[in-house]
Amino acid sequence: xxSDIRTSELKSPVDVAEYLFRRLHEVGVRSVHGVPGDxxxxxxxxxxxxxxxxxxxxxxxNAGYAADGYAxxxxxxxxxxxxxxxxxSLLNAIAGAYSEFVPVVxxxxxxxxxxxxxxxxxxxxxxxxxxxxxxxMSKNISCAMAxxxxxxxxxxxxxxxxxxxxxxxxxxxxxxxxxxxxxxVEGERLKTPINLSHPPNQAEKEEYVVDxxxxxxxxxxxxxxxxxACAQRHxxxxxxxxxxxKSGLPTFVAPMGKGAVNESLSNYGGVxxxxxxxxxxxxxxxxxxxxxxxxxxxxxxxxxxxTYRIGQLSTIDFHSNYVRVKYSEYPGVRxxxxxxxxxxxxxxxxxxxxxxxxxxxxxxDKKISTSEAVTHxxxxxxxxxxLQPNDIVITETGTANFGIWETKFPEGVSAxxxxxxxxxxxxxxxxxxxxxxxxxxxxxxxxxxVGDGSFELTAQEVSTMIRQNLKPIIFLINNEGYTIERYxxxxxxxxxxxxxxxxxxxxxxxGGTPENSKTYQIKNKQEAEDLFxxxxxxxxxxxxxxxLYMPKEDAPKALKLTAEASARNNxxx
Numbered sequence: 001x002x003s004d005i006r007t008s009e010l011k012s013p014v015d016v017a018e019y020l021f022r023r024l025h026e027v028g029v030r031s032v033h034g035v036p037g038d039x040x041x042x043x044x045x046x047x048x049x050x051x052x053x054x055x056x057x058x059x060x061x062n063a064g065y066a067a068d069g070y071a072x073x074x075x076x077x078x079x080x081x082x083x084x085x086x087x088x089s090l091l092n093a094i095a096g097a098y099s100e101f102v103p104v105v106x107x108x109x110x111x112x113x114x115x116x117x118x119x120x121x122x123x124x125x126x127x128x129x130x131x132x133x134x135x136x137m138s139k140n141i142s143c144a145m146a147x148x149x150x151x152x153x154x155x156x157x158x159x160x161x162x163x164x165x166x167x168x169x170x171x172x173x174x175x176x177x178x179x180x181x182x183x184x185v186e187g188e189r190l191k192t193p194i195n196l197s198h199p200p201n202q203a204e205k206e207e208y209v210v211d212x213x214x215x216x217x218x219x220x221x222x223x224x225x226x227x228x229a230c231a232q233r234h235x236x237x238x239x240x241x242x243x244x245x246k247s248g249l250p251t252f253v254a255p256m257g258k259g260a261v262n263e264s265l266s267n268y269g270g271v272x273x274x275x276x277x278x279x280x281x282x283x284x285x286x287x288x289x290x291x292x293x294x295x296x297x298x299x300x301x302x303x304x305x306x307t308y309r310i311g312q313l314s315t316i317d318f319h320s321n322y323v324r325v326k327y328s329e330y331p332g333v334r335x336x337x338x339x340x341x342x343x344x345x346x347x348x349x350x351x352x353x354x355x356x357x358x359x360x361x362x363x364x365d366k367k368i369s370t371s372e373a374v375t376h377x378x379x380x381x382x383x384x385x386x387l388q389p390n391d392i393v394i395t396e397t398g399t400a401n402f403g404i405w406e407t408k409f410p411e412g413v414s415a416x417x418x419x420x421x422x423x424x425x426x427x428x429x430x431x432x433x434x435x436x437x438x439x440x441x442x443x444x445x446x447x448x449x450v451g452d453g454s455f456e457l458t459a460q461e462v463s464t465m466i467r468q469n470l471k472p473i474i475f476l477i478n479n480e481g482y483t484i485e486r487y488x489x490x491x492x493x494x495x496x497x498x499x500x501x502x503x504x505x506x507x508x509x510x511g512g513t514p515e516n517s518k519t520y521q522i523k524n525k526q527e528a529e530d531l532f533x534x535x536x537x538x539x540x541x542x543x544x545x546x547x548l549y550m551p552k553e554d555a556p557k558a559l560k561l562t563a564e565a566s567a568r569n570n571x572x573x
Contacts, residue, residue: 064093305565
């Protein structure tokens with residue numbers, strides 16, 4: 001009776017589930033990934049009420065990868081699973097999103113609050129009456145948790161979780177019990193958008209940090225800018241580009257920062273990754289007397305096996321929650337406000353030119369017979385010549401992830417990879433999510449480069465692409481197994497071999513038809529050249545799947561260097 005009285009007092013009653021999905025629509029989500037299960041089925045009925053599209057993935061892990069890819073393009077995403085078996089299948093993907101600062105809202109349909117209170121012996125449980133065990137597993141890979149067990153708190157918890165997801169750019173975890181789905185909350189709240197803004201920096205502290213940075217910047221003889229992933233994740237690319245363009249300083253990106261910078265700018269110099277850097281880049285970066293490092297994540301694969309040679313005494317680090325000037329750290333000072341004021345007050349700087357990035361194919365590779373197999377040294381510059389402005393490029397952990405360092409992008413290209421978490425198979429799911437986001441935003445071309453071994457982990461997600469009428473271009477690199485693992489350990493070991501599938505036959509198996517898809521097999525440079533010159537292929541008017549044969553032991557230079565460093569690190573006693 002008390003519940004009925006409370007509902008009658010609401011000005012505009014709305015179901016908890018509908019409120020949640022309408023809030024997600026408000027922040028830019030248009031499609032919800034996931035897998036149905038009996039604890040979330042009624043909640044799924046509310047998705048169309050919020051004018052959202054239900055994707056429907058083949059499994060929860062792929063759904064998580066897809067949500068990650070979607071969020072990297074749209075800014076935030078949502079995925080829904082069922083209690084226990086569903087949410088645990090997703091956790092690898094959520095952990096990856098957490099480690100790489102990707103904002104994903106994870107919604108879990110759970111048993112009713114009454115069932116949980118009574119400790120009922122339900123399916124999808126451990127049979128011990130503990131209904132908290134799975135949420136406890138998600139605590140350390142979620143920046144906020146919202147358990148919607150009480151309709152009086154539900155709206156506030158939903159708003160806070162979505163805000164934290166956006167502001168911290170990391171996953172959040174929301175439980176939605178079956179008996180809460182249709183409970184009522186105040187719909188009037190929906191008239192007031194969630195506040196997604198950061199509180200401004202303390203003015204005096206920010207001014208002081210800006211003055212300190214400018215003092216060192218004006219004194220520097222050959223400063224440079226180095227941009228990494230967190231510049232993208234924490235949404236400061238407008239400020240970063242203002243700094244790059246106004247200063248004219250030589251600018252480089254770390255591997256995780258690929259796509260963060262307009263690579264068509266005259267002062268863009270290429271990828272810095274220690275020993276794995278583009279030609280001429282390492283020497284220029286490491287000889288600089290001041291490095292403006294923006295959003296750095298100095299992981300092993302992002303530094304070609306910790307081969308950075310940048311001293312802290314010559315570095316100013318800009319991050320989402322602090323700025324570090326040499327060895328002095330200023331906590332609570334966000335980089336966004338600082339960068340904007342540096343640009344406004346910068347004045348004239350000392351500039352020593354840096355190397356120019358290009359897609360020029362090395363002379364030695366040009367001379368290779370066109371009947372020979374495609375090599376990495378030839379492929380990646382050629383890809384750069386073929387790419388178009390505003391493409392989305394996804395590369396799998398492995399040869400593609402390292403090869404793309406040698407590709408100079410046209411303006412507006414977005415690059416997706418999972419350099420830090422490095423879960424093989426990620427890119428196929430991420431391609432589905434990114435292609436869906438691209439479709440919602442105006443059909444930017446979506447291009448995936450994935451190795452055969454990685455593809456075999458998550459190949460089923462191609463069926464979701466076909467069902468959702470997505471039109472990615474998928475390059476499957478057929479090089480007979482796990483190449484990056486071969487270079488770390490076991491070049492000819494059986495555990496680095498895989499079953500040789502008839503890859504192009506999978507497209508019709510997954511529902512592809514001549515009207516919505518096309519397959520290709522490329523076995524030499526001439527066939528690859530012909531494909532890159534094919535205008536119909538470039539238009540990407542249907543899903544296109546390219547099986548690209550490459551030599552088993554061929555790999556990008558940066559992969560070989562990083563694999564050697566990883567092997568040494570693994571062997572340390």
